[in-house]
Amino acid sequence: MTKYSIGVDYGTQSGRAVLVEIGTGKEIATSVKPYTHGVMDEYLPDGVTKLENDWALQHPTDYIEVLETTVPDVLKQANVSADDVIGIGIDFTACTVLPINKNGTPLCLTEQYMNHPHSYVKLWKHHAAQDEANSLNEIAETRGEAFLQRYGGKISSEWLVPKLWQILNEAPEIYDAADQFVEATDWVTYQLTGDLKRNSCTAGYKAIWHKQEGYPSKEFFKALDPRLENVVEEKLSTNIYPIGSKAGELTEKAAKMIGLNPGTAVAIANVDAHVAVPAVGITEPGKLLMIMGTSTCHILLGEKEEVVPGMCGVVEDGVIPGFMGYEAGQSCVGDHFEWFTENCVPASYYEEAQEKGMNIHQFLTEKAAQLEVGESGLISLDWWNGNRSTLVDADLTGVLLGATLLTKPEEIYRALIEATAYGTRTIVEAFRNSGVLIHEVYACGGIAEKNGLMMQIYSDVLKMDIKISASSQTPALGSAMFGAVAAGKERGGYDDIKDAANEMARLKDYVYQPNHENSQVYDQLFSEYARLYDYFGRGENNVMKNLKKIKHAQSNKAKEKITQ
Ligand SMILES: Nc1ncnc2c1ncn2[C@@H]1O[C@H](COP(=O)(O)OP(=O)(O)O)[C@@H](O)[C@H]1O
């Protein structure tokens, strides 16, 4: 009898469930639910409480809605009985973190705190804790904290400790009221099993936890702020569960909510990028996976713990048990194409795209594909949402250089694509220069599937073949695989994630290969990019930070005027 597993992947804008056949990895049905509240970066749901610059929040009821609608929907579409679903796994963006009370209720859902911005889920791209991140990095460096090396020399403002510290600084009442701060991925899994178990992946990459050494010392936290001395015991937990293990089983209540059977195995929660690795069949070192969507994450396995400047982190067993898992990333990829299409493309382009039955990305891509490499005379820095790797600085901003009165939208669109490819090459070189081998490149995610030109450009810039995931929902497939592992072989699943990957991972049958002529021109362009990267990114010219300071001061002034 065929058995199935369900993977639920929570992205930036939407969540999706995929019903997958055990044994083949065939995706039988998919259901997507856009978040009702989307990303809240201007106002709270009350429509009145204004958020500061660089905030990005989510609403936890959106996560429950995803479960309630998409899981029954995939069963219905596929006409599969809940009796044949043996496991479920959850993956999420991260660090996406929320304060909860003793009952596990998010503080933003309580009457007392629902109008308080700090009670909501802070999404991975909430960048308003940069001041805390800067202080943390300074203090850690002065104290010679060894953990900094494992995070490329800097902790990002996107990670857990800066976010938590921002809450303590700006809203101590929320900090005090929170029984715990949890990753959204653990919270949703908790809603399924009734038991809060924190996963080793987010703890390792996002919360400075180490398998042997645990969290940073009390002295370190005290040096940040005396009120943080006991943060681990008071607001986190030292009970961390390895990815690839079982979190528990569906409770009666959860089973009823999502249309599965009570007792169905639930995997320990995971992260959207990391969970995609076995879903493309990577279970050994040297193979870099780019998960390309709103942002891009780069995940790679290694044998040893190496120090790589500017990487996000290296975590033992963080991706596939038995290996060091390396992560790096770019905070702005799809997001900056979206910004461009929404703000800089003339109406005539939209009209023409519509006439041709294309969306604006397809239309711009088609036009951009007709350009020769370097023909536009443009170069761009991909920092529209800060720089995650290798500079780890959310205060950096975008650059477009070389524009003239003749510059066309498709030329800028292509320059933005190329900038992200150069950003990836910078990351690849940082790994290689630090002794972490990369001999194959794989890609998955919305963009890997939707934009062939972009993948070709990446291949030309990296001068490497790129293999593409066969799944359009690779993280969800990965989560379904972890669901099957949680169920175990006895129930029709697998003993470990490698066995699941051997049978269920799939790649497309074509590979992007570098065009050597283009690669040569890209080498020249990349060396210009590298000079700009260092000039603006490493302190030689701090114009971006200075502009940001002026911007904050002036927007505060404008706000004061409104409230007077
Ligand atoms: N054809 C395309 N080419 C390049 N970018 C695209 C294209 N279509 C959509 N995008 C961008 O991809 C991003 C969505 O990626 P996706 O993988 O679907 O979502 P997520 O990152 O939330 O999982 C959006 O930022 C959008 O601007």
Ligand SMILES: O=C(CO)[C@@H](O)[C@@H](O)COP(=O)(O)O
């Ligand atoms: O940072 C991570 C994973 O470590 C991602 O969750 C984050 O970049 C968001 O990913 P998406 O672009 O929404 O796929």
